[in-house]
Amino acid sequence: MFASAATSYNLSNDFSNISNPNGAWSFLQGATLLTSQIPLNNGNPLYPAATSGYFGSGPDLWTNTPDVIKAAVNGSSAGETNADFLAGDVIVHSPNSGDPLFIVWTAPTAGNIDFTSDIWYSHSVVSRSNDVSVSLGGSSLGSATISNSSYGDRSTPWHLSGNNLAVIAGDALVFAFSKSGGQSFGSLDGIGVDISFVSAVPEPETYAMLLAGLGLLGFCMRNKKQAA
Numbered sequence: 606m607f608a609s610a611a612t613s614y615n616l617s618n619d620f621s622n623i624s625n626p627n628g629a630w631s632f633l634q635g636a637t638l639l640t641s642q643i644p645l646n647n648g649n650p651l652y653p654a655a656t657s658g659y660f661g662s663g664p665d666l667w668t669n670t671p672d673v674i675k676a677a678v679n680g681s682s683a684g685e686t687n688a689d690f691l692a693g694d695v696i697v698h699s700p701n702s703g704d705p706l707f708i709v710w711t712a713p714t715a716g717n718i719d720f721t722s723d724i725w726y727s728h729s730v731v732s733r734s735n736d737v738s739v740s741l742g743g744s745s746l747g748s749a750t751i752s753n754s755s756y757g758d759r760s761t762p763w764h765l766s767g768n769n770l771a772v773i774a775g776d777a778l779v780f781a782f783s784k785s786g787g788q789s790f791g792s793l794d795g796i797g798v799d800i801s802f803v804s805a806v807p808e809p810e811t812y813a814m815l816l817a818g819l820g821l822l823g824f825c826m827r828n829k830k831q832a833a
Contacts, residue, residue, distance in 0.1 A: 612801070612802045613799070613800065613801040613802075614628075614629055614630075614710060614798075614799070614800040614801070615798070615799050615800075616630065616695050616708070616710075616796065616797060616798040616799075617675060617693055617694065617695050617797065620675045620695060622641060622657055622658030622659065622660075622675070623641050623658065624641075625638050625639060625640070625641065625660055626638070626711075629710050629711050629712070629713055630708075630709070630710055631707075631709045631711065632660045632673045632706070632707070632708060632709070633706070633707045633709065634662065634671055634700060634703060634704050634705070634706055634707070635703065635704030635705070635707075636704075637704075639660035639661055639662065639671070639673060640660065640661070640662070641658055641659075641660060642655075642658065642659055642660065642661045642663065642664045642669075642672075643656075643658055643664060644656065644659065644664055644665075644666050645664045645665050645666070647665065647666075647667065649665075649666035649667050649684075650683060650684025650685075651666050651674075651683050651684055651685075651793075652666060652683070653677065653678045653682050653683045654674055654676040654677055654678055654680075654682075654683035654690075654696070655672075655674045655676075655677065656677050657675070657677045659672055659673060659674040659675070660672070660673040660674075661673070668701075670698050670699070670700050670701045670791050671697065671698055671699055671700045671706035671782070671791065672697065672698040673695065673696075673697050673706070673708070674695070674696050674697070674698075675693065675694070675695050676690050676691065676692050676693065676694050676695075676696055677692060678692050679691050679692050680727065684730060685727065685728065685729060685730060685793075686729055686758075688729065688758035688759060688760065689726075689727040689728065689729050689758060689759065689793070689795070690727045690759060690793075690795050691759070694727075694759070694795050694797070695795065695796050695797065696727050696793050696794065696795050696796070697782055697793070697794055697795075697796060698791055698792065698793050699735045699782040699783055699784050699791030699792060699794070700782075700783070700784065700791050701784070701789075701790050701791050705781045705782055705783040706781070706782040706783075707779055707780070707781055707782075708779070708780040708782075708796060708798070709777050709778070709779050709780075710777065710778040710798070710800055711775060711776070711777050711778075712772040712773065712774055712775065712776040712777075712778075713774060714774045715771075715772060715773045715774055716771075716772060716802045716803075716804055717769050717770060717771055717772070717802070717803050717804045718767075718769075718770050718772055718800055718801060718802055718803065719766070719767065719768045719769065719770070719800070719801050719803050720766060720767050720770070720778060720798065720799065720800045720801075721764070721765075721766040721798070721799050722739065722764070722765050722766065722780070722796065722797065722798045722799075723759075723762035723763070723764050723795075723796070723797045724737055724749070724751055724756065724762055724763045724765075724780070724794055724795065724796050724797075725751065725756045725757070725758055725759050725761065725762035725763065725794065725795045726751050726752055726753055726755075726756055726757045726758065726792070726793075726794060726795075727758070727759065727793045727794055727795040728792040728793035728794075729753065729757070729758065731792065732752070732753050733752065733753075733784070733785075733788050733790060733791070733792035734750055734751060734752035734753075734755075734784075734785040734788060734792065735750070735751045735752075735782050735783065735784055735785060735791065735792055735794055736748070736749075736750055736751075736782075736783050736784075736785050736786075737749055737750075737751055737763070737780065737781065737782055737783075737794065738780075738781045739765055739778070739779065739780055739781075740777075740778075740779050740781075741767070741770060741772070741776065741777070741778050741779075742772065742773075742776040742777065746765065746767060747765050749763045750785055751763060751794050752785070759795055762795070762797075768803075769803060769804075778798075778800065780796065780798070782794060
């Protein structure tokens with residue numbers, strides 16, 4: 606058998622409000638995994654989007670950042686607009702201070718992957734910006750500043766993709782979010798990620814079966830020659 610053949614991953618579809626890591630996905634600030642939260646209902650307009658649960662450093666949407674949320678409602682029902690996000694979108698709030706927020710996909714096995722990602726500003730009620738970078742296996746794939754004026758809503762995202770990228774088990778595709786220099790606070794960005802294995806390295810038992818098959822083929826051919 607071939608490892609991870611025809612396996613696909615989608616950040617929104619795979620999202621769990623409880624488990625971190627969840628399969629190949631994990632959410633961290635620096636080296637620390639974010640924990641599952643139920644938001645305090647303390648007047649933050651984003652509350653309706655997070656009522657199903659989310660990941661963060663604490664339950665206060667006013668003060669505890671970073672956050673990773675799969676929106677439960679459209680932006681227009683959570684203090685933003687529908688151009689900012691729709692129900693089912695994953696939105697993140699970069700840290701107000703400290704280490705960056707990391708959205709991480711870790712390759713479960715070796716092979717080649719295609720990926721596509723879209724990242725956009727989803728905080729139109731304020732004018733802030735985040736610096737976002739993407740890497741695979743420690744090598745940079747790209748970076749951008751996400752703000753009201755650049756990649757300013759979900760219809761005009763920063764699109765980044767890669768095709769037939771080789772990975773080994775444990776390689777990490779990392780999306781890093783930090784508030785831009787000069788900003789007092791982080792801000793909300795939307796993010797969509799799709800990953801598919803397009804080829805895979807055979808598992809060890811596959812090699813054994815292949816070698817056994819070749820050996821049997823050789824044996825049969827020798828017998829055929831001797832009989833001729």
